[in-house]
Amino acid sequence: xxxxxxxxxxxxxxxxxxxxxxxxxxxxxxxxxxxxxxxxxxxxxxxxxxxxxxxxxxxxxxxxxxxxxxxxxxxxxxxxxxxxxxxxxxxxxxxxxxxxxxxxxxxxxxxxxxxxxxxxxxxxxxxxxxxxxxxxxxxxxxxxxxxxxxxxxxxxxxxxxxxxxxxxxxxxxxxxxxxxxxxxxxxxxxxxxxxxxxxxxxxxxxxxxxxxxxxxxxx
Numbered sequence: 001x002x003x004x005x006x007x008x009x010x011x012x013x014x015x016x017x018x019x020x021x022x023x024x025x026x027x028x029x030x031x032x033x034x035x036x037x038x039x040x041x042x043x044x045x046x047x048x049x050x051x052x053x054x055x056x057x058x059x060x061x062x063x064x065x066x067x068x069x070x071x072x073x074x075x076x077x078x079x080x081x082x083x084x085x086x087x088x089x090x091x092x093x094x095x096x097x098x099x100x101x102x103x104x105x106x107x108x109x110x111x112x113x114x115x116x117x118x119x120x121x122x123x124x125x126x127x128x129x130x131x132x133x134x135x136x137x138x139x140x141x142x143x144x145x146x147x148x149x150x151x152x153x154x155x156x157x158x159x160x161x162x163x164x165x166x167x168x169x170x171x172x173x174x175x176x177x178x179x180x181x182x183x184x185x186x187x188x189x190x191x192x193x194x195x196x197x198x199x200x201x202x203x204x205x206x207x208x209x210x211x212x213x214x215x216x217x218x219x
Contacts, residue, residue: 004194005032005131008159008179009039015177016127016157020044024125027051027146029138030112031198033130038206040129040157048210049119050112050203051128051145053138054101056094058087068141069098071105072118074148078141112203116211126151128173131195132188133161136168143172160191 002008024046028037034050041048056067056079066089067079077098084094126146133139139156146154154173161169161178162185169176180191189195 002159002179002192004192005035005198006039008131008192009036009129010043011179012036012129012157012159012177013040013043015179016040016044016155019046019125019127019155022125023047024127025049025119025121025151026127026129027121027142029053029128029130029142030108031200031203032132034203034206035198036131036159037127037129038210040127041210044127046127047119047124048207050109050207051142052105052108052112053141054105055138056097056101058083059089059093065137066094068137069101069105070141070145071102071109072145072149074145075102076141076145076148078137078144080137108200111200112207114204114208116207121146121149121151123150123152125153125155127155127157129157131159132191133158133165133169134185134188136161136165139169140172143169160188161185 024044026037026041026046027049028034030050030052053068053070055065058064058066066083069077128142130139155175156169156173157177160180163181166176166178166181
């Protein structure tokens with residue numbers, strides 16, 4: 001059980017000390033992954049950046065994810081074809097919801113980055129961080145994007161994830177670092193004493209603090 005995301009980030013950082021001063025890029029999934037990623041980036045004196053993923057909801061059932069999308073030089077989409085086929089969802093609907101979510105991501109990124117460009121990850125060690133993983137849909141689409149940018153190495157670092165998802169991710173990236181893999185996984189929040197929602201204000205503050213702190217490597 002983790003006290004909060006800050007504690008989880010510090011514990012993960014201790015498992016990643018081999019990458020200290022390696023000019024690694026720590027990429028946190030907004031919003032909950034940023035407090036965890038901040039602690040890792042601080043300890044490793046690494047770059048800190050943000051990835052925004054939007055769930056693609058089913059028609060009339062927005063909470064039912066039919067996929068996910070992440071923006072970048074080459075926006076990547078992850079689709080759950082089984083659900084799409086079962087619900088007879090049309091390509092027109094998928095194209096429409098994709099454009100809507102991509103627009104939302106780009107607006108939010110401008111706010112989060114405060115005018116800063118994305119950090120170039122080509123040839124760099126990349127550490128992808130979230131506050132936990134359930135199905136892995138969000139982090140998988142981020143990994144797909146990162147691979148298109150030709151990093152030197154991709155590492156997934158999360159406090160908690162189910163055993164099955166960890167096994168899947170190990171086939172996708174170079175290394176997976178997980179602190180807890182409960183046999184009976186219920187939800188990410190069950191591993192935290194405090195799993196209160198991370199605000200936009202907190203995300204912006206941490207990204208700005210990372211950019212201003214002398215410990216962090218400057219882009």
